[in-house]
Amino acid sequence: MSRLRIATIWLGGCSGCHMSLLDLDEWLIELATRADLVYSPIADAKRFPPDVDLTLIEGAIANDEHLELAHTARRHSKIIVSFGDCAVTGNVTALRNPLGPAQNVLQQVYIEHGDPGGVIPHDPGIVPVLLDKVVPVHHVIPVDYYLPGCPPSAPRIRALLEALIEGREPAADIRYG
Template identity: 60%
Template sequence: MSRLKLATVWLGGCSGCHMSFLDLDEWLSNLAQQVDIVYTPLADIKEYPQGVDVVLVEGAIANEEHIKIVRMVRERSQILVSFGDCAVTGNVTALRNPLGNAESVLQRCYIDAADIYDKIPQAPGIVPRLLNRVQPVHQVVPVDIYLLGCPPSAMRIRAVLEPMLTGKKPQLKGRYFLKFG
């Protein structure tokens, strides 16, 4: 079996899932001997490649840029793992949903809650256009594996990745692997 092409992507979230990935500690050395990490925010790789075997997608879909990214990632990846509770349910990122649409969220954040400079950024490229509602990844693209946790523990991450190193699908069973938080 050839080396697995592994990628990680960070959308609307806190990066806690990526920090948990680093908690794999010494197993990261073993993993590095068996995979090629072809894209990740942990390294300076500019373009998401074709032919990715497995991608861990952290975070919810909160803006138009996230939709473009996750669709491209899905198209170029064989197995997409919804990585953490924000990707799986929207979780903390979706706490803005009760505030209403994107316009009311921007009004609340940039005008109502402003201490000094009360202006919504308008220049293109400053902030990607927000969606009216934050969505979990599976509402935009098909997901193959759901990796729960906020963030998922290193043990859970390893339980997903390790079987794939030998071409097997992970079997996440039992309360520990199936509970949120």
């Protein structure tokens, strides 16, 4: 059996889902005997690789960089999991949606509630371009499984990973795309 190639992505969220992943503790050592972590904020890889078996996406789609990375992950991954409530529903990250389009949010943050003489960053490469609306992952790419929770518990993450590594369908509490 070939080793599973796993990636994790952190988009618009708090990184709590990745912290729960790290809460797998000693089981991470066993996982390392069966799979390779090929892309993750934990591994500090710079480019999303080809031929990924499983990608866990934490966080909502909030800016142009998130959008691009989600599409790249979908092209290069066999299985995509929306990992945690921000990825599944938008959750806390989407709380900015009622404030209106991105330009309104930037105006409020940088000018109205910041420095009245300030400016909104607009030079390319300084701040990713905000989308007008924060959306969950499945609004921009097809998702195979949903692992809700804020964050999902380590035992639920382990159950998902074990099932997918063994080629089984995850438990019924993992929603399907």
